[in-house]
Amino acid sequence: MSELRELYQQVILDHNRKPHNFGPLDTANRHQEGFNPLCGDHLHVYLRLSADDVIEDIHFDGSGCAISKASASLMTQLLKGCTADEARQRFAGFHAMVTADNDAPVDLEAAGKLAVFSGVREFPMRVKCATLAWHTMKSALDSEATDPITTE
Amino acid sequence: MSQAQAAPFDVDSVRSDFPILGRAVRDRALVYLDNAATTQKPRSVIDAMDRYYEEENANIHRGVHLLSQQATFAYERARGRIAKFVNAVESAEIVFCRGTTEAVNLVAHGYARPRVQAGDEILVTHMEHHSNIVPWQMLCQATGAKLTVAPVTDAGALDLAGFADRLSPRTRLVAVTHASNVLGTINPIRQLCDLAHECGIPVFVDGAQGAPHLGVDVQALGCDFYAFSGHKLFAPTGIGALWGRRELLEAMSPYEGGGSMIQSVTFEATTFAELPNKFEAGTPNIAGAIGLAAAVDYLNGLGMERIAAYEDELLVYATERLLAVDGLRLFGTAADKVAVLSFALDAAHPHDIGTILDIEGVAIRTGHHCAQPLMQRFGVPAMARASFAFYNTRREVDALVSALGKVREILG
Structure with missing residues (x-):
């Protein structure tokens, strides 16, 4: 049971049940679709990037497992107000944490709220679930500016 | 009994x-509980393959030396046991291949490709595995033919009336699974074959999920092709078998060219080997075939x-x-x-x-x-x-x- 609780920590379960920033973002000027063909996880990341590269707002929606949904939800919370470069750096740190060796120590301070995902590294098949939203966010940052997405 | x-x-x-x-x-x-993905292997299968590598390993159909004779004998004896397992008329109707996927591609290229034209149809069902969809879709793209799909009911059974409705004068082949890898549904193959044959349409059966669980009798099923994978049948990966009616296999072009599948080669022309060698280019998975036959023996024993x-x-x-x-x-x-x-x-x-x-x-x-x-x-x-x-x-x-x-x- 301890292994289970380590992976499915309460914070993850809460974000899965009530994801934050869930749904399209009317004022977004970047949008990317993320798809995991192996498991069928499918999500969209919408963000509004200011002229000086600050993520003013970020949302996501789609379907996926608890890990991918919670990861997307926490990501949107953390990245609001970050610059694009800071967002890329956080992704690099997150990616390093979930793909590290099992016995490598977790830098809890650097990981911050994301430390709840450190259990994922024991389940290599689930790494792609935890990183899907982040990959999608990165592609959205790298994409050309689009007209704001409407919800009509 | x-x-x-x-x-x-x-x-x-x-x-x-x-x-x-x-x-x-x-x-x-x-x-x-993941046996539809792949099954575990009994000791007798593992031992049969080890014994082959430890005692009989040589290339087949080539050398005159003793090891080559023994390896050839073991490989062909394996074919015979598999023919019996599916009740084929003769062992020359069994073609060894990598698995069901390769068998579908072999039939798509060797049988269907030269016989299908723009506007023709290939009929599959909504419960097929990608391996019994994609090769036919690729064939359709190359020829301008159309993939038609027989519906599945909410309970997950094949809609028989819907199937019959989709047998058209343009249907050139039916490709259907014996048992669904998702729903478990066993399709009434005999009935489907009778319906298709009334319209003169041959039937390919994907036996990947059927062969490991149901006794297979290709003559009683009445189909024209039947394929299965060794690894889902308690045998190793990388080996499987395609059964086809002799007259259909004989009329087909080879799928791959290479060694073993020829009778004679000059730079001007090649004559192809007889069945089943015509479809087995290159050195085959000899140990795999021996392992597959050992699995069949094991199943027969139970x-x-x-x-x-x-x-x-x-x-x-x-x-x-x-x-x-x-x-x-x-x-x-x-x-x-x-x-x-x-x-x-x-x-x-x-x-x-x-x-x-x-x-x-x-x-x-x-x-x-x-x-x-x-x-x-x-x-x-x-x-x-x-x-x-x-x-x-x-x-x-x-x-x-x-x-x-x-x-x-x-x-x-």
Whole structure:
């Protein structure tokens, strides 16, 4: 049971049940679709990037497992107000944490709220679930500016 | 019926034939319920392959030396046992291949490609595995033919009237699975063949899920091609077999060119070898064929009827227990099924179910099961699937149900 609780920590379960920033973002000027063909996880990341590269707002929606949904939800919370470069750096740190060796120590301070995902590294098949939203966010940052997405 | 066949099915003794079933997973006894993906191998199969490499390894159909003769004999003897297993008229109708996927591609290229024109149709069903969809779709793209799809009912059975409606004067081939890898549904192959043959249309049967669980008699089924994979039949990966009627195989062009499949070669022209060598270019998977024949011997020793009866009992028990789990929805409730149970549990995503079950030592498959059109048919992106073999037990069904309780506890 301890292994289970380590992976499915309460914070993850809460974000899965009530994801934050869930749904399209009317004022977004970047949008990317993320798809995991192996498991069928499918999500969209919408963000509004200011002229000086600050993520003013970020949302996501789609379907996926608890890990991918919670990861997307926490990501949107953390990245609001970050610059694009800071967002890329956080992704690099997150990616390093979930793909590290099992016995490598977790830098809890650097990981911050994301430390709840450190259990994922024991389940290599689930790494792609935890990183899907982040990959999608990165592609959205790298994409050309689009007209704001409407919800009509 | 021999005495062995009359005896009750001794599952504990059967389990001891499979070395891997004794191992632990995350400090728990392994409960392996992913048999539709691949099956475990009995000691006799592992030994047969080891013995081949230790005592008989040589290339076949070539050398005059003793080892080559022995290897050739073992390979051809394997073909004969597989022919008997599916009740082929003769062993030359058995073509060794890498598996069902290669067999579908072989029939698509060797049989269908030269006979299909723009506007013609290939009929499949909505419950096919990608391997019985994509090669036909590629053929359609290359020729301008059209892929038509027979519908599946909400219970997961093939809609027979819908199937019959789609047999048109332009249909050139029917490609259908013997049993669904997702729903477990067993298709009425004889009936489908009769309907297709009335219109003069040949039938290819994907036996990947049928052959390991149902006794296969290609003559009684009445089909024209039947293919299966070794690794789903307790044999190694990388080996499988295609059975085809002699007259169809003879009329077909080779699939791949190379050594072994020729009679004579000059720079001007090549004459191809007789059946079945015409379809076996290059050095084949000799050890794999020997392993596959050893698996067939093992299954014959247990008796396919007894295996089917035991698995059926297990299916009834597992279905009853799963249906009693709160919030569980079964996909595939056709009357005639192999022991495959796909399900959803409340709002839990199949991947979370799969991981929690894994931590409890229960191995199941989650995802789209290489059947995305079927996922779309049932309106879900993925399913969780428990699939059984004759070495599974009621105790393991109980372990599955109790692990599902953990899923509800964590995610409920």
